[in-house]
Amino acid sequence: MPDTIRVRFAPSPTGMFHVGGARSALYNWAVARQQRGKFVLRIEDTDEARNKPEWVDGILSALSEIHINADDPTFEGPYFQSHNTEGQREAALRLFAEGKAYYCDCTREELVERTGSQHLGYDGFCRDRGLEFQEGRALRFRTPDTGVTVVNDVVRGATQFPNDAIEDFVIARGNGSPVFVLANAADDIREGITHVIRGEEHLSNTPKQQLLWEAFGAEPPVWAHLPVIVNEKRQKLSKRRDKVALEDYLAEGYLPDALVNYLMLLGWGPGDDVEIRPYEELEKLFRLEDVNKASAFFDVKKLAAFNGEYIRALPLEDFIHACRRWLEAPYAPWAPETYDDAKFRAVAELAQTRIALLSEITKYVDFLFLDAPAWDEASWNKAMKPGATEVLESTRARWASSEWTAEALKAGLEAAAVEHGLKLGKAQAPVRVAVMGRTVGLPLFESVQELGRERTLARIDAAAARLRSA
Secondary structure (H helix, E strand, C coil), X not given: CCCCCEEEECCCCCXXXXXXXXXXXXXXXXXXXXXXXXXXXXXXXXXXXCCCHHHHHHHHHHHHHCCCCCCCCCEEEEEEHHHHHHHHXXXXXXXXXXXXXXXXXXXXXXXXXXXXXXXXXXXXXXXXXXXXXCCXXXXXXXXXXXXXXXXXXXXXXXXXXXXXXXXXXXEECCCCCECHHHHHXXXXXXXXXXXXXXXXXXXXXXXXXXXXXXXXXXXXXXXXXXXXXXXXXXXXXXXXXXXXXXXXXXXXXXXXXXXXXXXXXXXXXXXXXXXXXXXXXXXXXXXXXXXCCCCEECCHHHHHHHHHHHXXXXXXXXXXXXXXXXXXXXXXXXXXXXXXXXXHHHHXXXXXXXXXXXXXXXXXXXXXXXXXXXXXXHHHHHHCCCCHHHHHHHHHHHHHHCCCCHHHHHHHHHHHHHHCCCCHHHXXXXXXXXXXXXXXXXXXXXXXXXXCHHHHHHXXXXXXXXHHHC
16 A cells, blocks of 8 residues: 555536535545645546536535645645546456456346246356357456455444455446446555545445455455434435535525534534534544444534525624625625615625624625515514604604714613603514615614614605505
């Protein structure tokens, strides 16, 4: 085995970057950087029907978002599985020449007829027939008849697979092209991979790959199979059922640093109660042998809480910059010419303490840039109880002549509340909905100060007119 640790991340370019793949990539990256080794990116692109070149760019972009950068000296590649087809064919032929593989012309129907079952594996019928290559004949690996294949896994310990339960599996198709299990092993050996760190779902293939490594006279890598990631129903995350694409989370306004922090803790922890940590600390603390066997729950609420912590920790200018995409089309519901950067900056710090996702910024500040508030009906029905019209009219009368500062505006509403025998919170609700459209949002008085007297009073008038006409 090489002196330098070499890990590999080997995704297929199929159009999205799964959060489980991102977790695997981060664990590989941490091990490589800790040990001053190499992180090899190999694109497993042999399925031409499912692969598109632009999706490779998507993989590189997604890795960059989680701070795995191609210009880092730890990074190597990308290599492409399809570029080593000839080497994979030669590896398969070598196994045949050494008597470790044989050609088979059996059909599925013939196997079922011999075994009487649709479910039994291959029965070794062609093992000693001495067939040579011919179009349509698959090449099968000759598995040992006795003994066990022991997969020593850093996470799961030693797992035994009885050899007599492993069928003579196909390593090359009838047209001579190598299948995935052979291509995978041949590429790993060629690229000097020392550690294979991947998801638990690959464990069942590992004895076959280990047998191939041994057949080639190579020392098998260190195996580490990471726990499966599940949803709230403890079902494995599925792209058909769950939101699993890293790109979707980024598009929703999750910060890359928050995602990295959360993904690193899906199946591993540093052993203390501190969860929010910069990646540099997580990388130093990470230990592959401390990864849990139990499945890891992808808790979206917890991820949002992480994200809120990271948003609040941003310097204000960084927060303002991060919000930009959600203040423009297609996310912003206002006309571009109505946006006022100075007004946004005036309330940005207030918003920063309240949002968990960057995409939430739009609904928190839309009242500033819309011609009229987008009244949320649930908020309207909750706030506009009997007496709301009178509160709006009393507040309007005081604000019409009030000094236009948050302190003076608050004093005016407090006086209106006293007039109607209400606490400030009760009196504030209809005014907030009238002016801002929702019961939840930025602090009312600072918001009204930025909105301005004329627009504020017009909105109170419109809400009062709606109430009177109801």
